[in-house]
Amino acid sequence: MSINVNAYVNRYRNARERVFDARNELDWKYKTILSLGFALLTALAAQVRIYLGFTPVPITLQVFTVLLAGVVLGKWWGGISQSMYIGMGAAGLPVFSNFQAGPETLMGVTGGYILGFLISAFVIGHIVDTYPKARTVFPMIAVMFLGIGVIYTLGCVQLALILSLTPEQAVLFGAAPFIGVDIAKAIGAALAATVMLPKK
Numbered sequence: 001m002s003i004n005v006n007a008y009v010n011r012y013r014n015a016r017e018r019v020f021d022a023r024n025e026l027d028w029k030y031k032t033i034l035s036l037g038f039a040l041l042t043a044l045a046a047q048v049r050i051y052l053g054f055t056p057v058p059i060t061l062q063v064f065t066v067l068l069a070g071v072v073l074g075k076w077w078g079g080i081s082q083s084m085y086i087g088m089g090a091a092g093l094p095v096f097s098n099f100q101a102g103p104e105t106l107m108g109v110t111g112g113y114i115l116g117f118l119i120s121a122f123v124i125g126h127i128v129d130t131y132p133k134a135r136t137v138f139p140m141i142a143v144m145f146l147g148i149g150v151i152y153t154l155g156c157v158q159l160a161l162i163l164s165l166t167p168e169q170a171v172l173f174g175a176a177p178f179i180g181v182d183i184a185k186a187i188g189a190a191l192a193a194t195v196m197l198p199k200k
Helices: 005-025 028-046 062-090 111-130 137-163 167-174 176-196
Strands: none
Touching: 005 062, 005 176, 028 062, 062 111, 062 137, 062 176, 111 137, 137 167, 137 176, 167 176
């Protein structure tokens, strides 16, 4: 009994296109539910944290969920998912790292990164929605690096302002310790995106 590999590949490609089209055509109520789901995933990922001792910014899994939010939900709803996350925390729900909450967290040393989540998800979603050629592995890795760069930039700027750091010090404490881990997150998210997204 021979296996028609091409037939299975074509079924997979067709299914991937149908899922992508269905994602775009979903009613706003279902998109809201999905966005809330990603907001809650971001909240859970915030509690998986490692403190390095020499920097007030912990390593968390949030960046991975933010990258995937842009891929799965697209630009508007990816951004909305992170707006929900920020809104829940600002309203007092303990969704930020170490179960913190309140506007003071957004104004604190990690607040820039949290605000960066929103813009990062929007940027990634915009590229995924608009440029099919970006949905292959290496362009997708570059897109994920761009999303992480947005988070780093806003995070380091706020860190520098609050702690009166020079730009070099802000990068040393606010970005450099996380680069290796975030490269792995970017590659993982890019591979997942490549599997999920149609190429046209």
